[in-house]
Amino acid sequence: MGDPVAGYTLRLQRQESEIQSLSEEIEILRNQQALGSSSQLDELREENAKLKYRINVLKRSLQEDPAECSKTMMNINQRLQEIFCESINSAYPELVNPPLSVTPNQQAKFGDYQCNSAMAMAQMMKAKGLKVNPREIAEKIVQNIPENEMIQKTEIAGPGFINVHLKKSFVSKLLTNLLVNGVQPPPLEKKQKVIVDFSSPNIAKEMHVGHLRSTIIGESMCRLFEFLGYSVLRLNHVGDWGTQFGMLIAHLQDMFPDYLTSSPPIGDLQSFYKESKKRFDSEEDFKKRAYQCVVKLQSKEPDFIKAWNLICDVSRKEFQKVYNCLDISLVERGESYYQNMMTEVVKEFEDKGFVQLDEGRKIVFAPGFSVPLTIVKSDGGYTYDTSDLAALRQRLFDEKANIIIYVTDSGQASHFYVVFACAQMIGWYDPKVTRVEHAGFGVVLGEDKKKFKTRSGDTVRLMDLLEEGLKRSMDKLKEKERDKVLTAEELVRAQRAVAFGCIKYADLSHNRINDYVFSFDKMLDDRGNTAAYLLYAFTRIRSIARLASIDEATLRKAAETTEVLLDHEKEWKLGKCILRFPEILQKILDDLLLHPLCDYLYELATTFTEFYDNCYCVEKDRQTGEVVKVNMWRMLLCDATAAVMAKGFDILGINPVERM
Numbered sequence: 070m071g072d073p074v075a076g077y078t079l080r081l082q083r084q085e086s087e088i089q090s091l092s093e094e095i096e097i098l099r100n101q102q103a104l105g106s107s108s109q110l111d112e113l114r115e116e117n118a119k120l121k122y123r124i125n126v127l128k129r130s131l132q133e134d135p136a137e138c139s140k141t142m143m144n145i146n147q148r149l150q151e152i153f154c155e156s157i158n159s160a161y162p163e164l165v166n167p168p169l170s171v172t173p174n175q176q177a178k179f180g181d182y183q184c185n186s187a188m189a190m191a192q193m194m195k196a197k198g199l200k201v202n203p204r205e206i207a208e209k210i211v212q213n214i215p216e217n218e219m220i221q222k223t224e225i226a227g228p229g230f231i232n233v234h235l236k237k238s239f240v241s242k243l244l245t246n247l248l249v250n251g252v253q254p255p256p257l258e259k260k261q262k263v264i265v266d267f268s269s270p271n272i273a274k275e276m277h278v279g280h281l282r283s284t285i286i287g288e289s290m291c292r293l294f295e296f297l298g299y300s301v302l303r304l305n306h307v308g309d310w311g312t313q314f315g316m317l318i319a320h321l322q323d324m325f326p327d328y329l330t331s332s333p334p335i336g337d338l339q340s341f342y343k344e345s346k347k348r349f350d351s352e353e354d355f356k357k358r359a360y361q362c363v364v365k366l367q368s369k370e371p372d373f374i375k376a377w378n379l380i381c382d383v384s385r386k387e388f389q390k391v392y393n394c395l396d397i398s399l400v401e402r403g404e405s406y407y408q409n410m411m412t413e414v415v416k417e418f419e420d421k422g423f424v425q426l427d428e429g430r431k432i433v434f435a436p437g438f439s440v441p442l443t444i445v446k447s448d449g450g451y452t453y454d455t456s457d458l459a460a461l462r463q464r465l466f467d468e469k470a471n472i473i474i475y476v477t478d479s480g481q482a483s484h485f486y487v488v489f490a491c492a493q494m495i496g497w498y499d500p501k502v503t504r505v506e507h508a509g510f511g512v513v514l515g516e517d518k519k520k521f522k523t524r525s526g527d528t529v530r531l532m533d534l535l536e537e538g539l540k541r542s543m544d545k546l547k548e549k550e551r552d553k554v555l556t557a558e559e560l561v562r563a564q565r566a567v568a569f570g571c572i573k574y575a576d577l578s579h580n581r582i583n584d585y586v587f588s589f590d591k592m593l594d595d596r597g598n599t600a601a602y603l604l605y606a607f608t609r610i611r612s613i614a615r616l617a618s619i620d621e622a623t624l625r626k627a628a629e630t631t632e633v634l635l636d637h638e639k640e641w642k643l644g645k646c647i648l649r650f651p652e653i654l655q656k657i658l659d660d661l662l663l664h665p666l667c668d669y670l671y672e673l674a675t676t677f678t679e680f681y682d683n684c685y686c687v688e689k690d691r692q693t694g695e696v697v698k699v700n701m702w703r704m705l706l707c708d709a710t711a712a713v714m715a716k717g718f719d720i721l722g723i724n725p726v727e728r729m
Contacts, residue, residue, distance in 0.1 A: 140246065140250040140253055141250075141253040141254060141255050141256060142243070142246075142247060142252060142253055142254065142255065142648070142650060142651045143243055143255070143648075143651065144255055144651040144652055144655055145182070145219070145235070145243075145648055145649070145651075145652065146171055146172070146173065146182065146649075146652045146655075147651075147652070147655065148219065149171045149182055149184075149219070149220075149233065150169055150171045152214060152215060152217050152219075152220070153169060153171055153184050153186065153210065153214070153231075154169055155213075155215050156210050156211075156213040156214045156215065157169065157186060157190070157210055157213075159213040159215075160206075160209040160210050160212070160213040161190065161206075161209070164190065164193065164194075167186065167190055167193065168186050168189035168190060168193065169186055170184065170185040170186050170189065171183070171184050171185075171186075171233075172185070173649065173652070174232065174233075177638070177641075177642065179226065179230075179232050180223075180224065180232030180233050180234045181233060181234055181235045181645060182232075182233040182235070183230055183231065183232055183233065184207075184210070184230075184231040184233065185229075185230055185231075186206075186210065186231075187203040187204070187206040187207040187210065187228075187229035187230075187231065188203045188228060188229050190203070190206050191203040191206055191229070194206075202229075203228050203229030204225060204228065204229045206229060207225045207229040207230070207231050208225060210231060211223050211225065211231060218236075218239055219235055219236060219239045220233055220234070220235065220236070221234045221235060221236040221237075222234045235645070237635045237641070240635060240641075240644050240645060240648065241632060241633045241634070241635055241644070243648055244633045244644055244647065244648070244705070244706070244709055245628065245632075245633055247647070247648075247709055247712065247713075248624075248628035248633075248705055248708060248709055248712075249625075249628050249629055251712065252650070252712050252713055252715075252716040254296055254297045254298055254651070254654070255297075255651060256298070257297065257298040257299070260298070260299075260300060261299050261300070261471040261472060262299070262300045262301075262302070262468065262469060262470045262471050262472070263291075263294045263299045263300065263301045263302070263470065263471065263472040263473075263474070264301075264302045264304055264464050264468060264470045264472070264473045264474070265287050265290055265291050265294070265301065265302075265303055265304065265474045265476060266287075266304045266306050266460075266473070266474065266475045266476065266477075267283045267284060267286070267287020267288070267290075267291075267303070267304075267305070267399075267474075267475075267476035267477075268280060268283050268284040268287060268305050268397075268399060269283060269305060269306045269307060269308070269477065270305075270307055270308070270384075270388055271307065271308035271309075272307055272308060272309040272314075272380060272381050272384045272403070273313075273314075273317055273335075273338045273339065273341075273342050273380050273384055274335075274338075274339050274342065274384070275335055275336070275339055275387060275530050275531070275532075276387070276388055276391050276530070276531040276532070277528040277529060277530055277531055278513050278521050278528060278529040278530075278531060278534060278587075279478070279512075279513070279528065280391075280531060281513060281531060281534070281572075281576065282478070282510045282511075282512075282513060282576055282581070283476050283477060283478070283510070284391070284392075284395060284397060285395070285572075285573050285576045285577065285722070286476050286508065286510060286576065286577065286581055286663065287303070287474075287476040288303070288395070288397050288722050289573075289577055289663050289720060289721055289722055290474060290476065290508070290661060290663070291303050292719060292720045292721075292722060293654065293657060293658065293663075293720050294472075294658075296654075296716070296719070296720055297654065297658065299472070302400060302468065302470070303397075303398070303399045303400060304399065304400055304402050305399040305400065305401045305402065305403075306402060306403065306404070306460065307384075307401055307402075307403040307404075308403065308404060309381055309403030309404055309405050310403060310404040310405040310408065310456075311363075311404065312359070312360070312363055312450075313342065313345075313346075314362075314363070314366055314377055314380070315359045315360060315361070315362035315363030315364075315366060316342075316345040316346060316348075316349045316359040316362075317338075317341060317342055317345050317380065318362045318366070318373060318376050318377070319345065319355060319358045319359040319361075319362045320341055320344060320345035320348060320355075321333075321341060321376065324341060324344070325341070328376050328379070329372060329375055329376055329379075330379075331379065332376075332379035332380050332382070332383040333383070334383065335383055335384060335387040338380065338383065338384070345359070367408070381403075385401070387532075390532060391531050391532060391535065394535045394569060395535075395569060395573070395722065396569075396722060396724065397722075402460075404453075404456045407456050407459040407460050407463060408451075408456075410459040410462065410463060411451045411455045411456065411458075411459045413459075414444070414455060414458050414459045414462060415431065415444050415445055415451075415455065417495065418433055418444060418491075418495065419431075421495060423491075423494065423495065424444070425441075427441075428447060429447030430443050430445065430446060430447050431443070431444050431445035432444070433491055435487050435490035435491045435494055436490060436494060437490065438486070438487050438490060440483070440487065441487075442454040442455075442458070442487055442488065442491055443455075444458065453484075454484075454488070457484075457485075457488050458488060458491065458492065461473070461488060461489075461492050461497070461505070462492070462497060465492075465497050465498050465503065466497070470503070471503060471504065472503070472504040472505075472506075473503070473504070473505045473506070474506050474507075474508055474661065475506070475507045475508065476508045476510070477507070477509065477510075478509060478510055478511075478512065479509035479510060479511060479582065480509075481507070481509070482507050482509045485507040486507065489505050489507075492505070506661065508581070508661045509581075509582065510581040510582065511581070511582060511583045511584035511585065512584050513584070513585065513587050514584050514585065514586045514587065515586070515587065516586060516587075516588050518586065521587050534572070535568070535569070535572070537589070538568035538569065538571065538572050538589065539564060539565070539568045541568070541589050541593055542564045542565075542567040542568035542571070542593065543560075543564045545567065545593050545601075546560065546563055546564060546567065546729075551563065551729065555728060555729075559726070559728050562726050563726050563728070563729045565724070566604060566723070566724050566725060566726045566729070567593070567600070567601055567604060567729075569723075569724075570600040570601075570604060570718075570723040570724065570725075571589075571592040571593055571599065571600040571601055572592065573600070573721060573722050573723055574592070574599065574600030574603070574667060574721060574723060575587070575588075575591070575592040575599070575600070577663045577664065577666070577667055577721055578598060578599075578664055578667035578668070579664060580662060580664050581662060581663065581664070582662075598667065598668070598671040600723060602671075602674070603670055603671065603674055603714070603718075604723070604725055604726070604729060605729060606674040606677070606678070606714075607674075607711065607714050607715070607718070607725045608725070608726065608727065608728060608729045610677065610707055610710055610711045610714070611711055611727055612728075613681075613686055613687065613704070613707050614704060614707065614708070616687065617686070617687040617696055617699055617704070618696070619699065619704060624704065624705070624708050627701050627704070627705060628705055628708070631701050631702055631705060632702065633702050633705055633706065633709075634702045637683065637684050639679050639680040639683045639684055640680060640684060640703070640706060642676055642679070642680070643676050643677060643679075643680040643706055643710065644706065646672065646673055646676045647673065647706075647709050647710060647713050649669065650669070650713050650716070650717070653665055653666055653669045654666070654720075663721070666717055666720060666721065667721070669717070670714060670717045670718075673710060673713065673714060673717075674714070677707075677710045680706065681707075684700075684703055685700060685703070686699070686700055686703040686704055686707060687699055687700070687704075688700070
């Protein structure tokens with residue numbers, strides 16, 4: 070096959086030479102001010118830009134330490150895209166930004182991957198007045214495929230599909246790397262900081278089912294970014310400031326005289342909050358006193374800060390019960406954290422001439438949006454708009470985040486779009502450099518397809534939901550008589566794994582943009598695409614080595630010395646499925662939709678079942694039941710499947726158990 074690094078270096082030298090020649094031609098044309106040759110100048114510039122792009126791809130390949138790269142899981146799709154990108158650019162150098170489409174093949178008989186660029190390229194040429202048959206384009210692309218380590222053969226099918234068959238030795242080698250080095254992500258070009266703003270309950274209120282999706286989705290995104298090598302800051306932007314706290318403290322002064330030494334429990338606090346709101350809306354004297362309390366709180370008067378802190382502490386302890394169940398740890402930065410920054414934000418918008426007055430309010434319009442942000446109310450107070458701008462500014466300039474994700478319900482999307490547009494307008498960030506994104510989600514519905522509520526019509530408390538999950542999980546395990554084979558400790562671990570894993574998976578396996586129906590019966594079903602099925606599948610895979618009396622050290626040693634054979638069609642299918650993991654993660658990174666990972670894990674589990682049903686891993690004597698033969702390469706395929714499933718579970722926040 071030859072030395073790939075030497076090949077890259079040679080191509081790099083040739084293309085740098087071409088760029089030098091083109092640059093000289095461009096300079097001559099520029100010096101001659103050849104107005105009549107402007108089209109020639111444009112063509113040379115285009116060619117120059119393409120060559121520079123190709124050089125950057127090659128330089129990246131050279132800069133990556135081959136030894137380090139072999140330890141990570143290769144994204145096969147991405148590598149094929151690089152190969153076909155080079156092939157297309159070599160075959161048709163005159164095309165600017167030619168379409169590139171490489172996807173896994175759904176049907177094995179047509180190969181492993183497919184390049185579908187030829188048809189789109191034919192359309193592109195047709196628009197330029199050139200009529201070329203897509204099959205001819207496909208043939209020319211195939212003729213220009215560079216020397217590489219992965220493609221066994223290509224076939225042109227139909228109107229111009231290029232079917233790609235991978236080398237079995239290449240796939241086997243990647244599986245060995247995975248087994249020896251573990252499930253390692255591709256190397257990051259540079260360290261980047263990610264901030265994910267999620268969960269965001271309100272102080273003095275209990276967490277309810279409405280907080281479930283933000284908490285689960287946000288945590289899973291953080292786990293994905295961490296696995297891929299990013300530095301992640303989880304922020305809990307709690308509602309802990311504003312008029313409502315003046316109302317609540319004023320009401321506590323009347324109803325709870327000990328409010329300066331202790332806070333009512335969270336359930337009572339929530340009731341007091343509702344009562345204070347009713348009084349605020351109906352009693353003028355109370356309203357005035359509530360506003361006075363707000364002023365005293367904002368002025369940091371010790372008694373009011375003390376009462377406020379007690380309320381916050383009681384609320385945090387309740388939130389933590391939920392976070393402990395879901396295995397989540399966040400850094401709390403409520404609205405109060407940004408109070409002192411809001412004055413600077415307003416001043417900056419005023420200094421740059423973006424502020425308009427509207428009936429005493431100070432408002433800011435973003436380009437292309439008809440609804441403004443209100444950054445100062447007519448009474449001089451700040452708003453959610455002001456605190457969200459201040460938070461974004463702090464995250465960009467103080468935290469120096471490269472990526473900022475807001476995980477809230479889709480109803481808040483328009484608000485965030487205006488906030489982002491205002492931040493860009495004032496020059497805080499360039500969206501081509503810094504990724505700032507709202508990851509919205511639909512609501513949780515009951516089985517009646519209406520908003521999920523209790524029978525009395527109240528919002529479902531999140532702790533009640535989690536406790537119900539634990540109860541149903543234990544019932545299901547006892548129904549299957551797992552309590553007779555597991556120790557008490559193992560049973561509790563299995564109960565928690567199933568209960569919380571099922572709640573998380575039911576959410577993450579649906580497209581987050583859509584509403585989804587919450588059903589304990591469906592999520593605890595151990596058939597179909599559920600956490601219960603996957604957790605049982607995982608424990609079965611892990612048990613295969615135990616039943617064959619093969620310990621982890623033996624598997625590790627075998628991984629270094631045993632070739633992973635892929636001769637049986639089910640071995641080949643499983644091997645390729647295992648190696649698609651990095652492609653799935655890249656897709657999630659691009660669109661922040663997590664359900665493809667759930668779909669992939671389900672596909673991996675069912676593909677494994679096909680393999681296990683058709684390929685003996687351990688052969689036993691039918692009469693004695695003793696192990697007579699272990700097919701070690703198949704045991705390694707079991708191990709690789711379990712390793713990828715475990716990493717997938719970890720990203721989803723699911724804790725598998727060895728015995729269930």
